[in-house]
Amino acid sequence: AQLGTNATSALAVNVALSALVFAVTLRLVPALAATFVAAGQFGHDVNKPDRPPIPEGLGVVCGVVYLVALFVFIPVPFVDHFFGDRSSFPLETLAVLLSALLSICCMIFLGFADDVLDLRWRHKVLLPTLATVPLLMVYYVTYNKTHVVIPIPLRFALGTTIELGMFYYVFMSLLAVFCTNSINILAGINGVEAGQSLVIALAIAANSYIQLVSTDCCVQENLFTLYLILPFIATTAALLYHNWYPSRVFVGDTYCYFAGMTFAVVGILGHFSKTMVLFFVPQLFNFALSLPQLFRWVECPRHRLPRLNKDTGLLEPSRASLASGTWLGRQCVTILSALGLVRVYYKDTAKPSYDGAEVSNFTLINVLLLWFGPQREDTLTKLVLAVQVLTTLVAFVVRYPLASIVYNPL
Amino acid sequence: AQLGTNATSALAVNVALSALVFAVTLRLVPALAATFVAAGQFGHDVNKPDRPPIPEGLGVVCGVVYLVALFVFIPVPFVDHFFGDRSSFPLETLAVLLSALLSICCMIFLGFADDVLDLRWRHKVLLPTLATVPLLMVYYVTYNKTHVVIPIPLRFALGTTIELGMFYYVFMSLLAVFCTNSINILAGINGVEAGQSLVIALAIAANSYIQLVSTDCCVQENLFTLYLILPFIATTAALLYHNWYPSRVFVGDTYCYFAGMTFAVVGILGHFSKTMVLFFVPQLFNFALSLPQLFRWVECPRHRLPRLNKDTGLLEPSRASLASGTWLGRQCVTILSALGLVRVYYKDTAKPSYDGAEVSNFTLINVLLLWFGPQREDTLTKLVLAVQVLTTLVAFVVRYPLASIVYNPL
Numbered sequence: 001a002q003l004g005t006n007a008t009s010a011l012a013v014n015v016a017l018s019a020l021v022f023a024v025t026l027r028l029v030p031a032l033a034a035t036f037v038a039a040g041q042f043g044h045d046v047n048k049p050d051r052p053p054i055p056e057g058l059g060v061v062c063g064v065v066y067l068v069a070l071f072v073f074i075p076v077p078f079v080d081h082f083f084g085d086r087s088s089f090p091l092e093t094l095a096v097l098l099s100a101l102l103s104i105c106c107m108i109f110l111g112f113a114d115d116v117l118d119l120r121w122r123h124k125v126l127l128p129t130l131a132t133v134p135l136l137m138v139y140y141v142t143y144n145k146t147h148v149v150i151p152i153p154l155r156f157a158l159g160t161t162i163e164l165g166m167f168y169y170v171f172m173s174l175l176a177v178f179c180t181n182s183i184n185i186l187a188g189i190n191g192v193e194a195g196q197s198l199v200i201a202l203a204i205a206a207n208s209y210i211q212l213v214s215t216d217c218c219v220q221e222n223l224f225t226l227y228l229i230l231p232f233i234a235t236t237a238a239l240l241y242h243n244w245y246p247s248r249v250f251v252g253d254t255y256c257y258f259a260g261m262t263f264a265v266v267g268i269l270g271h272f273s274k275t276m277v278l279f280f281v282p283q284l285f286n287f288a289l290s291l292p293q294l295f296r297w298v299e300c301p302r303h304r305l306p307r308l309n310k311d312t313g314l315l316e317p318s319r320a321s322l323a324s325g326t327w328l329g330r331q332c333v334t335i336l337s338a339l340g341l342v343r344v345y346y347k348d349t350a351k352p353s354y355d356g357a358e359v360s361n362f363t364l365i366n367v368l369l370l371w372f373g374p375q376r377e378d379t380l381t382k383l384v385l386a387v388q389v390l391t392t393l394v395a396f397v398v399r400y401p402l403a404s405i406v407y408n409p410l
Numbered sequence: 411a412q413l414g415t416n417a418t419s420a421l422a423v424n425v426a427l428s429a430l431v432f433a434v435t436l437r438l439v440p441a442l443a444a445t446f447v448a449a450g451q452f453g454h455d456v457n458k459p460d461r462p463p464i465p466e467g468l469g470v471v472c473g474v475v476y477l478v479a480l481f482v483f484i485p486v487p488f489v490d491h492f493f494g495d496r497s498s499f500p501l502e503t504l505a506v507l508l509s510a511l512l513s514i515c516c517m518i519f520l521g522f523a524d525d526v527l528d529l530r531w532r533h534k535v536l537l538p539t540l541a542t543v544p545l546l547m548v549y550y551v552t553y554n555k556t557h558v559v560i561p562i563p564l565r566f567a568l569g570t571t572i573e574l575g576m577f578y579y580v581f582m583s584l585l586a587v588f589c590t591n592s593i594n595i596l597a598g599i600n601g602v603e604a605g606q607s608l609v610i611a612l613a614i615a616a617n618s619y620i621q622l623v624s625t626d627c628c629v630q631e632n633l634f635t636l637y638l639i640l641p642f643i644a645t646t647a648a649l650l651y652h653n654w655y656p657s658r659v660f661v662g663d664t665y666c667y668f669a670g671m672t673f674a675v676v677g678i679l680g681h682f683s684k685t686m687v688l689f690f691v692p693q694l695f696n697f698a699l700s701l702p703q704l705f706r707w708v709e710c711p712r713h714r715l716p717r718l719n720k721d722t723g724l725l726e727p728s729r730a731s732l733a734s735g736t737w738l739g740r741q742c743v744t745i746l747s748a749l750g751l752v753r754v755y756y757k758d759t760a761k762p763s764y765d766g767a768e769v770s771n772f773t774l775i776n777v778l779l780l781w782f783g784p785q786r787e788d789t790l791t792k793l794v795l796a797v798q799v800l801t802t803l804v805a806f807v808v809r810y811p812l813a814s815i816v817y818n819p820l
């Protein structure tokens with residue numbers, strides 16, 4: 001698409017602001033680390049032999065720098081309208097931007113409260129749902145498309161589109177809850193939260209860029225997505241620099257919520273919430289695999305991150321006891337161990353019985369350790385990120401070449 | 411004014427939600443107090459003989475309950491438009507509501523960060539200024555009146571109105587910074603932060619109610635103000651119940667910022683920012699009186715709250731040393747002590763010299779102690795609230811009967 005001079009210069013301002021966001025985050029995070037420790041906000045890095053105390057929740061610095069940058073940016077896309085005809089002011093675009101920032105701000109706040117106060121699970125589900133109300137309001141008012149296009153091979157049975165109505169709003173609301181929590185549970189080794197978020201954010205930016213240069217469709221949506229995602233990439237990259245192995249800071253729940261909500265917001269208001277799901281395949285896999293533990297069919301320890309073998313210096317799968325699990329949990333263990341997704345550690349290998357046995361925790365990170373053997377922590381993070389990159393590439397194949405086969409060109 | 415059925419039922423829903431907000435805050439504050447203490451969020455009540463530890467920053471609970479209620483409320487005023495003609499949807503009203511919540515949410519978040527991390531003064535001025543950007547954007551787009559009506563006696567010299575342009579935006583931005591910080595410095599005794607905010611909020615609600623029933627002007631603005639201020643009154647009243655002498659919880663910077671920004675938001679977007687200044691006269695007085703200490707012309711101790719005389723059980727003015735002050739500071743002391751606003755405590759009363767002398771701290775609360783003598787803490791809070799109520803009554807006289815003399819009827 002041919003961008004107007006206004007959009008081009010707004011994008012240029014956004015890129016410049018993002019560069020500034022990167023530089024400021026890079027300096028502020030280490031500068032504020034001591035303040036966090038002084039305020040009692042630190043945790044121990046349990047995967048290091050000496051378990052050093054590490055400042056926790058520095059993602060809030062990212063979040064604040066990001067919000068400040070976007071507050072400064074708010075007027076930029078509207079500069080043309082300031083001195084001209086106010087009656088043509090694009091109030092819709094402003095409402096979209098305001099609702100996006102409102103939802104993101106709420107989630108950064110909630111994450112910070114979680115880091116400081118340790119909230120309950122019901123808060124972690126209820127509050128993100130409420131935080132999507134402004135988003136969905138604005139979606140309704142400005143767009144309100146709630147149908148799904150059916151792939152050509154299925155149209156003989158289902159028709160060309162299905163109108164989901166209310167259910168589409170439920171889907172979007174669930175997407176927000178899923179995004180905010182799913183990054184938070186694919187976590188626990190140095191750099192993995194910020195790393196996976198960086199890959200997803202780069203995929204989103206690439207997707208919008210491809211659409212902007214290759215089609216004339218959805219220009220406003222793709223611009224909006226870039227406006228929000230470029231400063232996010234900048235602040236995440238700077239945080240990752242300090243959070244990479246060996247971490248000098250931890251990102252905290254704040255960062256995971258901030259990242260998840262930013263993705264949900266651009267997915268919903270950028271109108272590509274279904275493509276967004278494709279970028280979240282590793283998180284979906286990790287979430288689905290975790291369900292037997294989240295439902296307590298199998299014992300769920302407080303932390304499920306891999307454990308350090310002090311002799312080898314390598315990480316190994318962490319384990320849960322099978323003593324307290326239910327019948328259903330044991331069936332899951334049988335099936336998942338047949339699929340190679342968990343491993344059972346029998347008390348007496350000669351007499352394999354679940355009584356007294358342990359099982360590797362149900363997480364993607366442990367699956368990678370089962371498949372590729374014990375790893376150094378940084379290698380393990382790179383493996384997770386490799387999975388994220390691979391699924392993203394697959395997502396692009398599904399989204400573009402494959403979509404043109406199973407759908408008519410849009 | 412005659413309200414439509416839509417506005418009447420939205421107001422009814424708001425009142426019902428406010429009742430719920432009161433009940434929820436009343437229960438949640440004591441329920442969460444232990445969580446705050448466990449997370450290290452507590453302070454010592456220095457005006458009690460045994461200095462008990464009190465959970466600090468419970469204002470964040472108010473803030474979250476308030477935000478949740480307003481998120482639930484967002485769609486309510488628009489119900490008529492949901493199933494009708496979407497092209498007539500009042501996007502302006504939605505943008506106003508979204509920008510209001512965005513600014514308030516930012517300030518609750520900033521306040522909470524201040525409680526946890528103890529921010530610097532530059533953050534406390536810079537971040538509220540930035541948080542007003544969405545407000546001012548929306549003010550510009552939807553209203554953009556930047557003139558001031560001149561009182562009749564002055565019109566011969568200045569004309570009927572003065573166009574302030576950019577400066578009016580600077581004034582509104584300063585108003586937000588002032589509101590968020592001025593409640594925070596008229597603080598330090600049980601119940602005074604929430605108490606003064608409750609009086610101001612009731613004054614705002616009364617002002618909007620009077621206008622709604624007595625004129626046809628500004629119906630949308632007054633409805634907007636009531637929508638935002640009624641849940642605020644509810645959550646504040648519930649917090650004050652627990653914060654009243656002897657406090658079981660402290661409200662924290664969070665509450666002061668939350669209250670201040672809510673006032674600034676309704677003042678700006680409700681288009682009565684000048685009337686709002688009248689409601690803040692005690693805070694303005696306290697701020698102006700504090701300036702010699704804020705500028706460090708006179709020593710400024712970390713805390714300027716009154717100190718307990720353990721023998722009498724009464725509070726007395728706290729003191730600052732005159733040893734380190736500047737020449738300018740000593741001039742201020744001379745003038746203010748002549749006005750009865752501070753008292754100098756000489757080392758040797760027979761030989762009055764500022765060397766080695768002390769002065770009562772420059773706050774409204776200390777002034778009241780000078781004028782009315784040492785007080786029990788709850789009596790002192792009541793005195794401050796009495797001052798707030800009196801100035802509010804004066805504000806109504808200035809705003810209504812007097813305004814109709816010095817201005818033409820609007």
Ligand SMILES: [Mg+2]
Binds near residue numbers: 114115118119253
């Ligand atoms: Mg937590």
Ligand SMILES: [Mg+2]
Binds near residue numbers: 524525528529663
């Ligand atoms: Mg503080």
